[in-house]
Amino acid sequence: MARNASLIKIKFHTSAMTTTTQAPVKTVITIDAPAKEVWRMFSDASFTRQMGGEYVSDWKQGSAIGWKGSNGQMLTSGKILSIDPGKFLQHVLFNNQTGAVQSTITYELIERDGRTTVYAWEEFSRPVTEEQFSDAEAGWNVALTMVKTLLENKSGW
Numbered sequence: 001m002a003r004n005a006s007l008i009k010i011k012f013h014t015s016a017m018t019t020t021t022q023a024p025v026k027t028v029i030t031i032d033a034p035a036k037e038v039w040r041m042f043s044d045a046s047f048t049r050q051m052g053g054e055y056v057s058d059w060k061q062g063s064a065i066g067w068k069g070s071n072g073q074m075l076t077s078g079k080i081l082s083i084d085p086g087k088f089l090q091h092v093l094f095n096n097q098t099g100a101v102q103s104t105i106t107y108e109l110i111e112r113d114g115r116t117t118v119y120a121w122e123e124f125s126r127p128v129t130e131e132q133f134s135d136a137e138a139g140w141n142v143a144l145t146m147v148k149t150l151l152e153n154k155s156g157w
Contacts, residue, residue, distance in 0.1 A: 020127035027120045027140040033151040035111035038118060039086045041147045042107075051146055059083060065091050078105075101125045118144060
């Protein structure tokens with residue numbers, strides 16, 4: 001057998017496959033601050049403006065909730081499903097184009113010995129691509145790390 005005869009060229013064809021998931025994004029972070037201080041990440045506009053905007057709500061079950069950017073534009077909208085100030089918040093987030101529920105977001109704050117563990121999760125109403133999931137996960141990590149840094153360093157307040 002000739003030397004070149006043993007070389008076989010194979011061309012593989014792969015189609016762009018997009019996998020989807022409906023798994024929730026779950027994030028946990030412990031902050032060296034009491035729960036009442038950590039709750040400020042929602043309720044204190046002077047604190048949240050350091051993160052680029054502020055929540056707009058009257059903080060009652062059934063009320064509207066949204067994030068207003070530093071330019072004054074409402075970027076998100078939703079509705080509070082359940083709230084226990086300083087401990088628990090659950091709300092839906094609406095799709096800006098359709099008004100349909102995009103996801104349910106839940107925060108639980110557990111304080112122990114002056115430190116607070118924040119459990120945050122986002123459950124999507126429809127399957128999302130792995131890329132969308134990764135983007136959401138990265139966003140949660142950045143946001144909660146920023147809250148931790150601001151609270152532990154007492155930046156700007």
